[in-house]
Amino acid sequence: MSDAAQPSAAEVRAAAEAIKAALDRHLDAVERRSGEDDPAVSAAFNELAAAAEEYDELLYDAYDEVTPFEIPSDGTIPDYTGPEEPSALSVLIRRDYTVVEPQRLLSQAQRVTDLDPDAAPVDDRRNGAGEADAGSQAGSSVHAALGVVFGEYEPDEIASRHKEFGLEEGDSTLWVVAADEPAEPGEWLQAPFDQADPERVLCRFDVSSVFDEELDEEDED
The missing domain is CATH 1.10.287 (Helix Hairpins)
Structure with missing residues (x-):
């Protein structure tokens, strides 16, 4: 400013x-x-x-100072203030997982690297590790295994097969956000979610176990 x-x-x-x-x-x-x-x-x-x-x-x-106060949201979605006829949009997705079976995850990653050594984590190959070494690390490190799995499979496939990878689903959300114009190549890659304006959300889809709990409470009532 x-x-x-x-x-x-x-x-x-x-x-x-x-x-x-x-x-x-x-x-x-x-x-x-x-x-x-x-x-x-x-x-x-x-x-x-x-x-x-x-x-x-x-x-x-x-x-250039902030307050320590945060007003809790009432959970409602703010009114849309974006363009009436958006010509560009962004799709923002967040899915949370918990690693509940590390060994299953490691086994899946090892299977991928056994079939395709190039699927080993990029950092391992960049640091000078050979293909055999990188592949073995993928099966012994959760950090490396996650890199292999998420590098090999599409996010939607992981979501549908998460149990096979030793993962447990948490909350997830998908926002379709209107934009005034298409972003320039590489423009937002350093901070992809900084401009997620709730008032420009065209539609959103939330999944959480809290909704199931609320339905159970309503059924009990």
Whole structure:
């Protein structure tokens, strides 16, 4: 941000005062709450969250400092603010796994490198290890084995066969995000997820065991 565009000290101070006032209103609403889902408390919470976000942004722009506060999300997806007719998009995928059977993973990696020594981890070959040495490391190191498996198989195939690789699924999500124009080659490779703006999500698909737990609780009720 240029010096001309930086907020003034008075603007930052005003934002700080707005937080103080929002805190007072929130506490007052909590003390007077009429029930668990009191709309006055929810409104005061949202006002406090907005004031905190405004202060945090101004503080960072003016002084390159941040606050230690994080307002928890209510789990709702923000309103879409991207282009009405997007001409470019990005697909962002995150899948979490736990290595629950290391030996199964090592065996799969060893099988791959036995059939194709070139599938051994790039770092091993780059550091001067021979094909036989690189292949043996793939079957003895979880780090190397993961490099072999994820280098050999497509992510969707690993997701469908994760148990064969000794993995257990965690949460996963897929975001389809609108872009104003296609990115230049190599433009975002150093930080591929930094511009994942929730307000530009066209659609998203979340998978989590917490959803199953919620369904079980509803069935019990």
